[in-house]
Amino acid sequence: MKIIDGGVTAPKGFLAAGTEAFIKYEHRPDMAMLYSQEPCIVAGTFTSNVVKAAPVIWDMKIVKENGMARAAVVNTGIANAGTGKEGMDICKAEAEHAAKVLGISKEEVLVGSTGVIGEQLDIDRLKAGISALASKLSDDREAARQASVAIMTTDTLNKEVAVTVEIGGKTVTVGGMSKGSGMIHPNMCTMLGYITTDINIDRGLLQKALSTDVKDTFNMITVDGDTSTNDTLLIFANGLAGNEKIVSEDEDYRKFCEALHYVNETLAKKMAGDGEGATKLVEVQVLGATTKENARILARSVAGSNLTKAAMYGNDSNFGRILCALGYSGVSFDPDRVDISYEAGGKRIEIFSKGVKADYDEAEATKLLDNKEVRIVADMHEGEQSAFAWGCDLTYDYVKINADYRS
């Protein structure tokens, strides 16, 4: 596997664009389009929130019933959630207009929205945006970047990644883009994510690869514990790499899964590190859990703890909060076996050992925590399973951003 500079246009046959459509705010790109020159199979995972945004309902139907698509249209500013029948009508009109300008059918158009809940989208602005996007579509590097910028909301950085992998003598490429950065919580984490690939693969296996990998990547990040109404992760595969079609869980499938995992994990970590108001990425590694699921639950509990997150912001080595978050996770364990340490900047400090405070220097711990990336390692000494979760610190800016998000 090779990491390359690129995004959603890196795989063969994919075009993208971003534009300013004045959906809600001015002077910022707020619509993106993704288009494949060839029909694609698609797979997706969606929010577990009972309240599903209209575009989520639209996309779920297409992914489940057809499993084929060629384009995606995304807007920011307004989430098209809590919008009733009118919201569903907007999705349909959006898809119809995109289908018309792209010369495909409306059932091949996936739609996505993120932003304020409860407000209605203006279909005329959406249509103007779609027409502009269609005329700007390009397969170059810059087009992918523009699309990834146009889907940002409170994100401070655009999020892209691309890798290549040799499969059956052919070069297969996987590219992706995503946005955070509030309402971020596992299950399906709060986000929009678009992955493109030119691999030739069976649709059922594509969905399986995505659903399996999400458990250890996007569903392991948390910013604020709020699971959004709009979470959507889609993968498009157009087959243009020309590899022999993958139809079983063989070595080729395994190679593809590895590439997909790198793409997903990279985007997930970028989202966690760019959580609203965050100053650092906090990686939590749980070792020695009895089951994989227990390891995930423990890791997420620590990554999601407001008190731990606030301590990380203050570079305060308050390991009690980590221990406490492990304890209320719902997983049973013996506190007297637990070891906890911090890792950052190539250094490691053990702060808690076999149920009691370890002998460490507070000033050194504070210095170590003052890094842009900090890893908390908790070894439960109960079994052999491990997991990673990713979060960020809780800062004044998180409160500031969210105390008056809509203004």
Place this chain on the structure above:
Amino acid sequence: MKIIDGGVTAPKGFLAAGTEAFIKYEHRPDMAMLYSQEPCIVAGTFTSNVVKAAPVIWDMKIVKENGMARAAVVNTGIANAGTGKEGMDICKAEAEHAAKVLGISKEEVLVGSTGVIGEQLDIDRLKAGISALASKLSDDREAARQASVAIMTTDTLNKEVAVTVEIGGKTVTVGGMSKGSGMIHPNMCTMLGYITTDINIDRGLLQKALSTDVKDTFNMITVDGDTSTNDTLLIFANGLAGNEKIVSEDEDYRKFCEALHYVNETLAKKMAGDGEGATKLVEVQVLGATTKENARILARSVAGSNLTKAAMYGNDSNFGRILCALGYSGVSFDPDRVDISYEAGGKRIEIFSKGVKADYDEAEATKLLDNKEVRIVADMHEGEQSAFAWGCDLTYDYVKINADYRS
């Protein structure tokens, strides 16, 4: 039932005291004692956190095995959690010293701690504090106040309440004190709470009354979603009111439960409203749920949502976050039936009606939210059950307090 000015010394035969014992910080009272002139039956509820502080383990054993006690000793500053065997030895030494100075047995002494996790208590300071407290014990109003002040940590207000109720021709009194205000989350909410009463009642019924009521009071408050290692709620009943012993769930039992509910709910609301950094109490009422438990889950999900709490701080009528929090609670419902409104200062504004935004004035909503107490009402229109939950807003000060709690 009559609400009276008082605290834990309001019922007959209860003495209290608070003192400065230099446990961790200077110039603040940090130890409290509660003492009954007569033996008491006791009942309690404790943290559900797997990591239980040493005093929680000590108290659970006494409440479960003996069900009798006469004194409680509490310190702040250090939580005596994550302290291993040494922490348990401290509890024993504490109880032994209190027993000696009070002339009772160590099995009649309950101990409580709150503060930093992982540090060891200094037994000499504890002993000096206990001796000082024993000499200051008094049954007057001021002694109760001093005890309630001495158990405060980041609380900005002490929390007391007392009521009387006529049972079988006798006046029964119930008094209480509690402290918050971080690591506050249902199940058993993070807190220390001490209730005293002179009622004459069967021990099993006392425990049942407490355990039942906690579900709708202390377990319905949330400040930050972090369930502490030290949560303890204890009730002492010494029988001095002289009522005929309550031995069944009769009318007398019902009257007592009502008084206890008022005491618990009052303390719980005071804790939520005084959450770390909070500027307002946020009461969430869920109506029309299919089951009582579903109503509780929905109400807690809204009260615990970081995004909703940040919006409350900014007086931002961002109902989408409320809808979103209902949606990810785990309870299934039809979003198109949901109504949401705000109530404060005697006014009411409907903001969401049958799945879409209601026609309301943003400026009026902002004005209404700018109150010290705000109620969010969500009517699910699915059934007949309802519940309250209490929380607070998420502010800069919460982050400030917790980014460097230990310094």
